[in-house]
Amino acid sequence: MQRREVGRIADWLVRRGLEGVAETDLLREFCDKCIAAGLPLARALVVIDTLHPVHEGTVFRWRNDNIEEEAAIQYGRTTEGSAAGSWQRSPFYQMLQTGGEELRRRIAFGDPIDFPSVQEMRDAGHTDYVAFVHRFAGDGTIGEMDCVYSGWSTRHPSGFDDTDLSALRRFVPALGLAIKSAALARIADTLVEVYLGRDAGRRVLEGRIQRGVADRIDAALWFSDLRSYTTITDSAPPGEIIPLLNDYAEAVITAIYEAGGDVLKLIGDGTLALFRADDPAEASRRALMAEEILRTRLHELNERRRAEERPTTSVYIGLHVGEVFYGNIGSNERLDFTVVGPAVNETSRIASMCRSVDRPMLVSADFADALPPEERARLVSVGRFALRGVGRAKELFTLDPELM
Incomplete structure (x- = not known):
């Protein structure tokens, strides 16, 4: 050369x-x-x-x-x-x-x-x-x-x-x-x-890292956690805790992603996610689709874990729609890209009500109203409930057990 x-x-x-x-x-x-x-x-x-x-x-x-x-x-x-x-x-x-x-x-x-x-x-x-x-x-x-x-x-x-x-x-x-x-x-x-999650990560790499910069967005919100997690951790061998969390987190996260959602935060055994679309009906439909995918995954996962003689559990899910602030919150030294607002708190409270009414999933009236008619027809009311930190009692819905 x-x-x-x-x-x-x-x-x-x-x-x-x-x-x-x-x-x-x-x-x-x-x-x-x-x-x-x-x-x-x-x-x-x-x-x-x-x-x-x-x-x-x-x-x-x-x-x-x-x-x-x-x-x-x-x-x-x-x-x-x-x-x-x-x-x-x-x-x-x-x-x-x-x-x-x-x-x-x-x-x-x-x-x-x-x-x-x-x-x-x-x-x-x-x-x-x-x-x-x-x-x-x-x-x-x-x-x-x-x-x-x-x-x-x-x-x-x-x-x-x-x-x-x-x-x-x-x-x-x-x-x-x-x-x-x-x-x-x-x-x-x-x-x-x-x-950070797919959408939040993309926004950060695009330069959205200034503290206090947040968008007001409408989204379908998902909050889930594991049933009887505290009891399991108290009774299961210590070496089983992380594998259990990983197995169930894998099922939850892949179901959310497959339905077009984005996971924002893992909080111990809890998962916060959102679904966005130009049409609220589509965002809500995707969230409900994720729940359906998850139900199948949990059935397969629990069969495998039972065969291995390992502890099993299920997932409580709360779904809601509303306006949230989506962006950077924290200090100059440590920021979190997440969603905040009353709608987020309400979603968490809805998920926690699953234990009281013994249902794996509850959705708000706002979420139910946002669904397409054919999806809305699959829901039944479980009554009105006072949610901690929420001023007025809210009617909650779940999937009709006869249609599951």
Whole structure:
């Protein structure tokens, strides 16, 4: 490669990184440019860890042999099971153990074939392979994301020459920085969605972080908690409490998401969520749909837990509609993006009445009136009740037991 081409591609990498190009597009475009400039790449692999409740990181792949494969694969924990063995047999693991930053295997020229991945490349006709690890400084790590790994191979009869290697050593740090930038943006998306909820997280990333800035919105509100949770925690083995909470939270949250709602807060065993739509009838219908989905999930979950001889429970749900303030509340040092207002308090009180009337779900008259007629017909009144902190007695409704 000519020096001018090396400089041009390096500058291009920096620009594309600043533009926030997706990692798969960045790797594909980079490899295409390298080939056009005379660098004989046959396969490329870039790996970066992340901060995610399920995935440990992502592998980005490119190849020029017309074999179809996914350009990006998220992988789980490499500390357990078969994944641990595969990781420990990789060139990257060896470099981490030895402190190395570069590893080369001249596959067709007598170098040892000491890694399964190198053996696979030799079988595919590759002649040369080089791997890099570019580490981050200690205060530049987030979770497991402490470096960028990359591997590059060629089928050229002479392998990589000195000019090719010099170009890769120039390019790969810039590519790694661009991929790290994209990965950090993805981590930010993940964190705000996991801890704030999808809609609230999106608003925060859009810049809605000023204290006291809140929208007045109309929404269908959901508050739920677990039946007899205190009794269960007093009698169940301590090691069962967190798994129980996780099992039932998974059922509640996935039901809400599947019906188009957004979870705003987990409060111990309780869940606060909202459903928004231009038409209040649609928002209320979605909330009722979430309850129906949840009922099915709870039946399946409780059957499984009983078979495992583990404690089971059910969920109380209160549904209401009303105007709320939706935005940032707190101090300059600690903000919460949530909903507040009388309607939120009333929803919580409705949920707590489920115990008194022994019904799994109660809805307010306002919620019932907002439903489409065919959904409203499924509800029956359970009477008028004085709700703590609410000035007037409220009529509450539940699903007709004969229609459940």
